[in-house]
Amino acid sequence: MKSRTERRRIEVFDTPSGLGGSHTVEVVEDHGHGKVRVRVWYGRATATGREAWKDWDGYTFETSRDQLRNKRIMPLYKGR
Template sequence: MKSNGQRRSVEVFDTPSGLGGSHTVEVVEDLGNSKVSVRVWYGRATATGWEAWKDWDGYRFETDRASLTNKRSMPLFK
């Protein structure tokens, strides 16, 4: 669903961060051989849209599709 040209939600997964926790990520590209390129979603949904926390939000990296868990739809607006 879109409003004013903006996405209202995004399909995300959890994946290990390698730092003792996990990242919430969106698959942005299937690279084949069970590899995917993902975008980190780090911030919070607000009434006016996504509030990015610049430390990690938007960071992209490659990972194994098998490491993606907890598939869900995450709202970008509160």
């Protein structure tokens, strides 16, 4: 039986939401020619893992790589 590797942190960026703010996103696929598919992370880290806020969490869309700003590592679990 294979053990499932649990991600504890991910690389994320900010990208314009088109609604006057920004989304925190993770690149999930590189389409080449400067285009990427991103996944929106919306929620908060807890001691037992990410608590998703359903409004936007998990939404995916294609954007230009040059729209990605503020690269950082985001924890999925709250530190002790």
